[in-house]
Amino acid sequence: MFDLRRRDFVTLLGGAAAWPLTTTLHAEPYSVMRRLGFLSVGLPDDAFGQGLMSAFQQGLGAQGWNEAANLQIDWRWYGADAALAERQATELVALKPDVLFAGGNPAVEKVRQKTKVIPIVFALVSDPLGMGYVESLARPNGNITGFMSYDPPLYTKQLQMLTEITPRPTTVAVIYNPQTAPYASRMLGAMEGAANSFGVTLRDAPCHDEAEIEAVMAGLAQRGGGGLLAIAEIFNQMHGKAIGALALKYKIAANVFSRQLVESGGLISYAIDFPDLYLRAAGYVDRILKGAKPADLPVQAPTKFKLTISLRTARALNLSISTTLLALADEVIE
Numbered sequence: 001m002f003d004l005r006r007r008d009f010v011t012l013l014g015g016a017a018a019w020p021l022t023t024t025l026h027a028e029p030y031s032v033m034r035r036l037g038f039l040s041v042g043l044p045d046d047a048f049g050q051g052l053m054s055a056f057q058q059g060l061g062a063q064g065w066n067e068a069a070n071l072q073i074d075w076r077w078y079g080a081d082a083a084l085a086e087r088q089a090t091e092l093v094a095l096k097p098d099v100l101f102a103g104g105n106p107a108v109e110k111v112r113q114k115t116k117v118i119p120i121v122f123a124l125v126s127d128p129l130g131m132g133y134v135e136s137l138a139r140p141n142g143n144i145t146g147f148m149s150y151d152p153p154l155y156t157k158q159l160q161m162l163t164e165i166t167p168r169p170t171t172v173a174v175i176y177n178p179q180t181a182p183y184a185s186r187m188l189g190a191m192e193g194a195a196n197s198f199g200v201t202l203r204d205a206p207c208h209d210e211a212e213i214e215a216v217m218a219g220l221a222q223r224g225g226g227g228l229l230a231i232a233e234i235f236n237q238m239h240g241k242a243i244g245a246l247a248l249k250y251k252i253a254a255n256v257f258s259r260q261l262v263e264s265g266g267l268i269s270y271a272i273d274f275p276d277l278y279l280r281a282a283g284y285v286d287r288i289l290k291g292a293k294p295a296d297l298p299v300q301a302p303t304k305f306k307l308t309i310s311l312r313t314a315r316a317l318n319l320s321i322s323t324t325l326l327a328l329a330d331e332v333i334e
Helices: 047-062 082-094 105-114 152-162 184-198 210-223 234-238 240-249 259-264 274-289 311-316 323-328
Strands: 034-040 071-077 099-103 120-125 144-148 171-176 201-206 226-230 253-256 268-272 305-310 331-333
Touching: 034 047, 034 082, 034 105, 047 071, 047 274, 071 082, 082 105, 099 105, 099 274, 105 120, 120 274, 144 274, 152 184, 152 226, 152 253, 152 268, 171 184, 171 210, 171 234, 184 201, 210 226, 210 240, 226 240, 234 240, 234 259, 240 253, 240 259, 240 311, 253 259, 259 268, 259 305, 259 331, 268 274, 305 311, 305 323, 311 331
Parallel strands: 034 071, 034 099, 099 120, 120 144, 171 201, 171 226, 226 253, 253 268, 305 331
Antiparallel strands: 268 305
16 A cells, blocks of 8 residues: 655665755855846746745745845746747846756756756756756756656556545546656656556547547546546646546546646645745755856755545545545545
8 A cells, every 4th residue: 555654765876865955054145146047837826836936935045045135036937838938048048147947847958958057956857867957866967957856656656546446447548748748658657567457557648738638538438437647747737727627527537736636626636745846946056056066966856745635526526535545645625
């Protein structure tokens, strides 16, 4: 059964992942103004984006960095629009900041094409090694490092949780947008072996708009015995309300990846604590502003996870959830 409370920390070549974020708990503020370019998935005026921004600002503030005092931040948000991310990356690099922050794979893809010199700290990025962003997790050996959201055991657990409901799905469609989640094939690969042991057929279901999301849901409903797994990526987050509403409409049990998607109609969310990645990334920004090199800062793995279950959705779908899974939940929405 699941072990969600106690997880082994992902060890990167002899414990490199446990590298300390800062040398002091509360660093004294610098008096000289420094400049940070910020490019992130999401939007600053929705709950998801606000959570990321708040965590990042909290992390900077804990190290003595404050806007208008000693750190100028050029904020850019691209939602899920990769073309916008490219334009914004060009703008930020032209400003010649002391360090760049890149939130999400599209942001990393764009900024790394624009500069090999400016230090880059990333967060909310899947499979940075497989995508070629770094040479190794322990020693990135370039101008890029940060905090990844890649955790293969997580995907297996997400799939397994769908088998803890009654009636249990026999087919699970995995939805994502290939443009914003080019790493999805690796996630699917991590789930395929486990799917067989769970007696579940996995269906690869790439989507580019809400019409395609609905087509997937309608197909699952028509065949019966269907469940949905929404990969943690920005396209799904930006279309979260539609995913939740369609899951309710077609009575599909959906394992999603944020509380917002559960509130919209998702059944379960077991996911990484995304704001925590931004909080920790601020620590690397601090270290680089104080002289550290990205090449010497190991890529770190997620360490905080949250399980949210909606009994409200379960009732609407006429489903029951195992008492074992409910007992593990961090939050149950009645």
